[in-house]
Amino acid sequence: MQFNVEAGEGYTEVAGTGRLNMVAAPRLREVVAETVAAGNTRIVVNLADTEFMDSSGLGALIGCLKLARQAGGDLRIACVPAQVLMVLQLTGMDRVLTPHPSVAGAFSGD
Amino acid sequence: MTDVLASNAVRLPATPEAVDAVHGQLERLWEVADFVPALDRMAFETAVVEAASNAVRHAVAASGAVLEIGVEATVTRRRLEARICEYGAVVPDLDAAALAGGDPGRDPAHGAGAPDAGEHVPESGRGLALIRALVTTLRFERRDGNNIWTLSRDSPASG
Numbered sequence: 001m002q003f004n005v006e007a008g009e010g011y012t013e014v015a016g017t018g019r020l021n022m023v024a025a026p027r028l029r030e031v032v033a034e035t036v037a038a039g040n041t042r043i044v045v046n047l048a049d050t051e052f053m054d055s056s057g058l059g060a061l062i063g064c065l066k067l068a069r070q071a072g073g074d075l076r077i078a079c080v081p082a083q084v085l086m087v088l089q090l091t092g093m094d095r096v097l098t099p100h101p102s103v104a105g106a107f108s109g110d
Numbered sequence: 111m112t113d114v115l116a117s118n119a120v121r122l123p124a125t126p127e128a129v130d131a132v133h134g135q136l137e138r139l140w141e142v143a144d145f146v147p148a149l150d151r152m153a154f155e156t157a158v159v160e161a162a163s164n165a166v167r168h169a170v171a172a173s174g175a176v177l178e179i180g181v182e183a184t185v186t187r188r189r190l191e192a193r194i195c196e197y198g199a200v201v202p203d204l205d206a207a208a209l210a211g212g213d214p215g216r217d218p219a220h221g222a223g224a225p226d227a228g229e230h231v232p233e234s235g236r237g238l239a240l241i242r243a244l245v246t247t248l249r250f251e252r253r254d255g256n257n258i259w260t261l262s263r264d265s266p267a268s269g
Binding site for chain 1: 127163236239
């Protein structure tokens with residue numbers, strides 16, 4: 001899985017391409033930890049090209065959410081594909097990680 | 111009707127990379143079984159990858175054995191089935207509560223009244239509950255010194 005970090009207007013976008021499984025999950029944690037350590041604590045994870053996520057990937061997202069919040073920021077998810085949405089809904093985690101339709105809109109209204 | 115319409119198998123050392131191989135295996139399966147509805151493919155693949163990940167994460171090699179995982183996937187007219195084998199593994203410490211299943215969204219540390227309390231949400235422990243939510247049957251057996259998880263999902267639209 002590839003991760004791409006890019007600065008947006010008032011947030012930092014982390015885009016993941018590929019499968020967010022037990023191989024990729026630790027790398028997502030690293031990428032977000034580095035981003036937060038650099039002072040960018042408002043993070044939008046763009047999942048448009050994340051073709052698959054399992055409970056390992058979900059656990060990494062939750063860990064990253066905690067990390068961002070502990071640093072005074074937040075983590076939001078955007079452009080969620082059907083399989084990822086299914087996992088979020090079946091685990092009830094869509095209540096914690098609310099899917100946003102667009103990256104730019106994830107922090108709008110704050 | 112139990113005619114096998116498509117099937118394949120992989121057997122690999124029990125490392126995280128084996129999970130990527132299982133994804134590839136299922137992709138090849140769908141190339142043959144292209145009639146399986148997208149929703150069933152998605153649910154089945156998620157369940158099989160969860161089960162394979164569980165095997166990689168939790169299986170413990172028996173003394174002197176090399177731990178391997180095998181996945182056999184089969185498509186019949188009405189059913190998708192996978193056997194996930196932990197070769198050379200000791201008998202697992204089965205989590206009876208997790209096997210009993212229930213609502214994977216149920217989270218004792220996270221009441222419905224506090225939907226935004228992300229800092230109290232556990233990061234792991236959802237795998238088996240997720241599998242149960244996605245399949246019709248889930249079975250465990252110990253055979254010839256190996257652990258075998260069999261899961262199936264009814265897919266009545268198949269064929």
